[in-house]
Amino acid sequence: MFYKTYFRQFTILLFLIFTVKIYKKQLINMRIKRLLSKENEAIANADVNLDLLNPLIEKYKNKKGNIIPLLQGTQTMFGYIPKAAFEKIANETGLKISDMYGVATFYSQFRLNPVGKHVIKVCHGTACHVQNAGSITDSLKEALKVNDGGTTEDGLFTLESVACLGCCSLAPVMMIGDNTYGKLTSTQSVKVIKEIRLKENN
Amino acid sequence: MKNIQVIVGLGSCGIAAGANKVYDKILALKTLDKLNFDLKKTSCIGMCFREPLVEIIDEDGSYLYGNIDENKAVDLIEYHVKNGEPIKELVVKSDLFETPDKNFFEGQVKIALRNCGMIDPEKVEEYEARGGYKALRMIADMKIPQTEIIQKMIDSGLRGRGGGGFSTGMKWKFANANKSNEKYIICNADEGDPGAFMDRSLLEGDPHAVIEGMIIGAYTIGATAGVIYCRAEYPLAIKRLNIALEQARKKGFLGKNILGIEGFNLDIYVKEGAGAFVCGEETALIASVEGERGMPRKRPPFPAESGLWRKPTNINNVETFANVPWIIYNGSQEYAKYGTEKSKGTKVFALTGKINNGGLVEVPMGITIKEIIYKLGGGIQGGKKFKAVQLGGPSGGCIPEYLSNTIVDYDSVNATGAIMGSGGMVVMDETTCMVDMARFFLDFTQKESCGKCTFCRIGTKRMLEILTRITEGEGRESDVATLEELAYQIKDSSLCGLGQTAPNPVLTTLKYFKDEFVAHILEKKCPAKSCKKLLTYEVHKKNCTGCTVCAKNCPVNAIEGERKQLHFIKQDICIKCGVCFTKCKFNAITLS
Numbered sequence A: 001m002f003y004k005t006y007f008r009q010f011t012i013l014l015f016l017i018f019t020v021k022i023y024k025k026q027l028i029n030m031r032i033k034r035l036l037s038k039e040n041e042a043i044a045n046a047d048v049n050l051d052l053l054n055p056l057i058e059k060y061k062n063k064k065g066n067i068i069p070l071l072q073g074t075q076t077m078f079g080y081i082p083k084a085a086f087e088k089i090a091n092e093t094g095l096k097i098s099d100m101y102g103v104a105t106f107y108s109q110f111r112l113n114p115v116g117k118h119v120i121k122v123c124h125g126t127a128c129h130v131q132n133a134g135s136i137t138d139s140l141k142e143a144l145k146v147n148d149g150g151t152t153e154d155g156l157f158t159l160e161s162v163a164c165l166g167c168c169s170l171a172p173v174m175m176i177g178d179n180t181y182g183k184l185t186s187t188q189s190v191k192v193i194k195e196i197r198l199k200e201n202n
Numbered sequence B: 001m002k003n004i005q006v007i008v009g010l011g012s013c014g015i016a017a018g019a020n021k022v023y024d025k026i027l028a029l030k031t032l033d034k035l036n037f038d039l040k041k042t043s044c045i046g047m048c049f050r051e052p053l054v055e056i057i058d059e060d061g062s063y064l065y066g067n068i069d070e071n072k073a074v075d076l077i078e079y080h081v082k083n084g085e086p087i088k089e090l091v092v093k094s095d096l097f098e099t100p101d102k103n104f105f106e107g108q109v110k111i112a113l114r115n116c117g118m119i120d121p122e123k124v125e126e127y128e129a130r131g132g133y134k135a136l137r138m139i140a141d142m143k144i145p146q147t148e149i150i151q152k153m154i155d156s157g158l159r160g161r162g163g164g165g166f167s168t169g170m171k172w173k174f175a176n177a178n179k180s181n182e183k184y185i186i187c188n189a190d191e192g193d194p195g196a197f198m199d200r201s202l203l204e205g206d207p208h209a210v211i212e213g214m215i216i217g218a219y220t221i222g223a224t225a226g227v228i229y230c231r232a233e234y235p236l237a238i239k240r241l242n243i244a245l246e247q248a249r250k251k252g253f254l255g256k257n258i259l260g261i262e263g264f265n266l267d268i269y270v271k272e273g274a275g276a277f278v279c280g281e282e283t284a285l286i287a288s289v290e291g292e293r294g295m296p297r298k299r300p301p302f303p304a305e306s307g308l309w310r311k312p313t314n315i316n317n318v319e320t321f322a323n324v325p326w327i328i329y330n331g332s333q334e335y336a337k338y339g340t341e342k343s344k345g346t347k348v349f350a351l352t353g354k355i356n357n358g359g360l361v362e363v364p365m366g367i368t369i370k371e372i373i374y375k376l377g378g379g380i381q382g383g384k385k386f387k388a389v390q391l392g393g394p395s396g397g398c399i400p401e402y403l404s405n406t407i408v409d410y411d412s413v414n415a416t417g418a419i420m421g422s423g424g425m426v427v428m429d430e431t432t433c434m435v436d437m438a439r440f441f442l443d444f445t446q447k448e449s450c451g452k453c454t455f456c457r458i459g460t461k462r463m464l465e466i467l468t469r470i471t472e473g474e475g476r477e478s479d480v481a482t483l484e485e486l487a488y489q490i491k492d493s494s495l496c497g498l499g500q501t502a503p504n505p506v507l508t509t510l511k512y513f514k515d516e517f518v519a520h521i522l523e524k525k526c527p528a529k530s531c532k533k534l535l536t537y538e539v540h541k542k543n544c545t546g547c548t549v550c551a552k553n554c555p556v557n558a559i560e561g562e563r564k565q566l567h568f569i570k571q572d573i574c575i576k577c578g579v580c581f582t583k584c585k586f587n588a589i590t591l592s
């Protein structure tokens, strides 16, 4: 009797561990974004001046279909969408936070976390994939010591994978700020990063 | 020097290759030496493989120079502009003599791309000088009734270039038939297929052609407002569209009672997408314009009945619209002269991948794939063996080498299991692993699935897991059958085109390249030597001279060894990037 309940609990535990594992794996694979944890939030919101949002809110306040332009405007201003901005927009326009959050997490353009000074967008479209874009990302990950989507400790770089920058004939391609680098090799890509870092440190 | 024009190609591809620097250099030289020639800008002419491009037109004719950097720009000004001596070695196209690249243009028929690379896209006068807005003026002057335009479009045989291939005339007929005091016309410029850039080039190179097409469409269906839904990843296209729209408003092509047509009021604005492939699907696009999550809606009701804000709406692709003014002005017979029985006219393709002349081409329907790849495209890079060509992106499939005599028209391409799609043509050679390509596309659709349908959301995920495991050497014998079963179930039970077509890349590779699946699963080998987990790089004792080139180039410092001593690769650090393999001059790095 005793053994039986013990065994049952044990299997339930095993089951739980297993599902958590699968769930974690799914999180990595899907484009799921989360708001910042409480501690990080304070840091991230510290230098956000929400008053900057006023003209934007004024412009789109009672227009239909305004969620996307509001979020795009906010992101242009801060580089990402701070939690406090969601709250302010909701209070002043009457939009629901859940609706805005739903939109923000649906589209790959929106970021809920601050990013590095330079965002490196490595193209992983078909043409770039065929021309070995994987090796560009791999060597950048190694050189910057970050994962795909991560930001370096010094806050200088964020590494991202994107689908097609529209310069497929120059594959493989990466974009940093407004500069596009074409016909890359992994060595060249690392060199570009080193040059930017050198400039920043001087 | 008076009549000399110097024109720099400033499309996104040109700029990425350094065209802005070339333009600035020429401008500096012009100001410095007070030279008296016309310096102009244009967009992409399609020869992306020769960017940056500079065209010089003198009294004798035109010379298109390729691969121009700042130094060569100085030479061009010095020799050609100042002294009237063209530098023939750098010319890639000229109407005066033959060049090695002449094949790239031979066989092309430019209708949609008629002005790309020929005009400054930011100047409406240049568009008008080449016949722009004449079609619209003709409609206004001759008071051509809407039904006649619809008939013209049906007769021309133009089918939607966004992928579906539905008759544009018929679509306009349905939208026209639904009466409402508010109607919308939308231009789909979301261009989601990764590896395709036809729409970007068109919008950057000739925005007015698309706008004129939209205005004619709006007149025909009775639309009261227009939206261009453009990817945010195309900032230059958005900028040029906005400039063009402003010019069109000033000139009275947009506004109230356009060109004197009583009651024809229209304005068009650009809506930036926010990065979701599924928003290319028309009902999802409408949801996105309405500011919501871009999830497809059930059809019927079709957008022609109830679309944007529940009003009748007509959606067409960028290239479709760009063809419209030409057809109206030149007549449907003229357009239907090109093409095959059921696919009329021309189609723009973006040639990319392992091909020598990667770029943009517009060819008449009915040309064979082989002709495009070998004649226009100049064959495969590095003289390697052509393996397959991918058409239609994540919704399409690959056509193997032995079917390369297939002609491009909707029905012939469909018969192979691929689809015509929007025009991406990615060429693959013997070093491309087809199992990995199937995995790549599934990875894409799996990430982009909106999540509404269970089979699309979870089914693509399971397929991806299986494909990933095969490329990692852990495939099981039952996997092929499971993949096929999942594929048909996903096709059957998905709401929108994304899910319905997502399994296509897998099904076509299974059909034509089953041997590669078998090699991965049974022998744990990747015949194309591309799947990393199945590869190891090693230094071959006999050939290594200790030149240190590999060690210097390794991005992760995985190679150790003293100068003139045998080198070795630390397998635990190696990321299998293959740099050492390509850099070693002595064939001392082996791949197994």
Ligand SMILES: Cc1cc2nc3c(=O)[nH]c(=O)nc-3n(C[C@H](O)[C@H](O)[C@H](O)COP(=O)(O)O)c2cc1C
Pocket (backbone or CB within 6 Å): B159, B160, B161, B162, B163, B164, B165, B166, B168, B188, B189, B190, B191, B192, B193, B277, B278, B279, B280, B281, B282, B283, B315, B316, B317, B318, B320, B422, B496, B497, B498
């Ligand atoms: C998942 C998915 C993505 C699509 N992406 C695009 C796109 O990027 N551009 C486009 O013009 N059509 C796209 N389409 C096709 C559109 O739904 C629609 O058929 C097209 O815009 C109609 O224009 P046309 O008749 O001129 O081709 C897509 C369809 C699906 C199902």
Ligand code: SF4
Pocket (backbone or CB within 6 Å): B278, B295, B296, B448, B449, B450, B451, B452, B453, B454, B456, B457, B494, B495, B496, B497, B498, B499, B500
């Ligand atoms: S098929 Fe996929 S993308 Fe299309 S509606 Fe269903 S879940 Fe969304």
Ligand code: SF4
Pocket (backbone or CB within 6 Å): B537, B550, B553, B554, B555, B556, B557, B558, B559, B569, B573, B574, B575, B576, B577, B578, B579, B580, B581
């Ligand atoms: S394959 Fe790349 S990472 Fe591995 S040893 Fe060679 S250069 Fe270094």
Ligand code: FES
Pocket (backbone or CB within 6 Å): A123, A124, A125, A126, A127, A128, A129, A163, A164, A165, A166, A167, A168, A169, A171, A172, A173, B194, B195, B196
């Ligand atoms: S696939 Fe990389 S730019 Fe298009």
